[in-house]
Amino acid sequence: MSYKKTRLIYITILLFIIVCSSVNGQVKGRCKDCHTMHYSYEGEEVTYGNQKGPFPVLTKGGCIGCHGQNPSGTENIVVIGKTRIPQVLHNMENGDLAGGNFYYVADGYNPDYTKGHNVKGISLQEYPPKNVPPGFIGGVLIPGGTNPSYWPSTQQLSCAGTYGCHGNRTIENPYKSIYGAHHEKDTIIDGETVGKSYRFLFGIVGKEHEDWEYQATNSNHNGYKGSNHYDSINTISYLCGECHAKFHAHPNLGGINAVSLNGITWTGHPADVGFDFVHGGFVGSEYQGYTTYNLEAPVAFENPTGKEKIIDENSIVMCLSCHKAHASNYLHILRWDYSKISTETLGQGCLICHTKKVGK
C-alpha cells in the first residue's frame, strides 16, 4: 500500500471519529420525545410525574420532567429514540450517576435533606440556616459576570440560573439561562457557551464521560478540571465556590485565609490544590500512596482527558473528591459515610488520599 493511500485511510478514520464525536453531546432524535407543542394531548393537559405544567420551552416536564422521569423507576439513563437522557432522580440500585441521585432528598420518597441539595421541584426549601448556601459570598466573580449581592432567604435552589448550578448563572430565569444548550454543538468543551461547558455548567471545562460515569472505570471516567494556582475560574471546584465561596481559597472567593492560617495550616479542607502543593512536597508524603485513579475519590487535572489512570503530583484535590453534586446516600452529600471512616478503613473514603492514617 502506498504512503498516500495509507495516509488517506488514516485521515478518513480520523475524520470519522471527529464527526462521530462532534454530535455526541448534542441532543438528537424526535422533537416529540422532549417537546409538546400545546401542552395538550387528546384535549387534556399532560402531566409528567408529579410535575404540573405547562412547562417552559415547550418541554415535557421541564428539567426534572426529562431528567427525573420516574423517581421510583429503575432506569438511570432513559433512552427515547436516539436520545439518551441521564436521570438525576431514580431508584436504580447501584445506578447513581456521577452527580449522585436526588432520590435521597426527594419529597415523597422518604427524603433526608441532609443528603443533598434541595432543588425546587424535587424537595422543599431547607429551614434556616440552610435555606441559603453555606459559605455564600455575594458579588463574587463568576463566568459572565458576578453573583447576586446576597441570596434571598426565601429563594430556593433551582437546577439552573442565578440560583442554580447549570446554565448561565448571570441569568436568573433557569430556562433562559440554559436556553438552546441542548441543541448546541459541543464538540469542544471550552466553556465559551453553556452548550460548550462541562455538563452545561457555564464556564466550566472538563471531559464528559459518555455514560455519566455509569459503569465508569479507573481509566474511563469524567475528566474534572482543576487548578493548582487559584488562577482560573473554569474549574469544577470554582463552580462549587460560586455558592460556597468560603470553602474555596481562590482570591475571587473565600481567599486563602478562609481555609488556612496564613496559607500555612489548613483550617478547612482545601480544594483546587495539587498533591505537589502539600507541605513538605509530594515525594514522601502520604499522597504518594494514592497511585491509581479511584472513582470513590476522584481527582482533577489541569488538562483532563477522562482517561487518567495514574495519580501523581499533578493530580488535584477538588470538592468532588469527597462530595457529589446532587445528592448521595450520606450526610453532606459525601461519597462515603464519614462516621465510619477510621484508621482501620484502609483504602476507603478519606484514606484513599490520606494513606498514612491507617492504623498500625
Next chain:
Amino acid sequence: MKGFYLLICCILVVFLSLNLKSEGAIVSDDCEACHAIYPGMMEEVALAKSKYKYLLDDSLCVDCHSSSDNATIKILGGIKVPIVHNTLPPVKQLAGGNFYYVTKDDRKGHNLGRIVSMDKKFKGFPPGYDRKADLSTIGYNPEKPLTCSGSNGCHGNRNVANPFEAIRGSHHAKDKPIDGTTTAKSYRFLKGVKGYEDDEWNQNASAKKHNEYTSDIDKLCANCHGKFYKKDFTGEQSPWFAHPTDIFLPDKGEYAKYLKYDPDVPVARQKVFSSPSEEVKPGEDKVTCLSCHVAHGSQYDSLLRWDYDNIYAHEGNKKGCLMCHTRKQD
C-alpha cells in the same frame, strides 16, 4: 344568423369567465348544476317547516364540495368547485386539507357533523375552548355537531346559529376586495378574515403561487381553540410554555434563515398581499396556526402538515418544524 348567435354566446362565455376571475362570485345560468344535483334540494318545502322555499341547509355545503373520486377540484356548471371531502384518498389536496382523513381517524381532522360522527375523545368540545375568546355572540355549542359555518362552524357569520343562514348568498355576492366586511368579502368566506386567495386553492402551490394569510386566520382559530392562543397560557417569549402563534417570526437566531416561502410552512403577513410573494421576512412575517396545521384534515395527527412523530433534530432533516427551527437541521 346562427353564426351571429354563436358569436354572442362565445362573447357571453368569455365575459362570464372574466367576470368569474375578477369577482370570484358564482355567476352562471346553470342553477341546477349546483342546486339540483342532490335529491331533495329543489323540492319545495312547506313554509310552516322552513322559512326557505327549498330544502337548503348545511348538507348543501358538503354535497357540493365533496367528490366520490380523488380529484380535489371539480367543475359544476362551468364553475370550479374546491373539494374538501373526497371519498377516495385525495390527490393534490387543497390548502385546507381534506376531510377524507377524519373519516379514517378522529385525530386527523375536524369532525364535521355532515361527514363523521362526533369525536369520541373530545365529545364535541373543541380542545382549548375558552368562551371568552369566542367572539361569537352565540358561542360554540358542544351539544351540537361541528358545522361548516355559523356559530358552531368556521365559515360565514358566526353570530348566526343556522349554518345555511350564516353563509347564505355569499356565493353570489360581490366578493372583492377581500376586506373582511362581509362573509363574501372575507377570505374563503371566513367572515372577518383577510387574505389573498390562490385561484386553485393551493392545488399547485409553490413558493411563487399560493394563498397569502394574515393574522386574522389565527384569531378565527382562537374562537374555538382560544387557550392555545392566549398569552397567559402560551407564556411570553423565552421561555414559551406552548407554541406561540400570531407572533413575529424572529429576525435573529435560527429563525432568520427561513427566507424562501414554503407552502408547507406558511407564514402570515401583516397586510393583505395583492399577489403571492416567495419571500419570507423574519421580523415582519408572523407565525400562524396554519404554519403547522391545516384547517380541515390531514394525513397526520392533530391536522398537522407533517408527521410530528418523524421530525428529528440534528439528523439532517430540513422539513416540518425545522423549516423555522433551522438550527436543528444540522
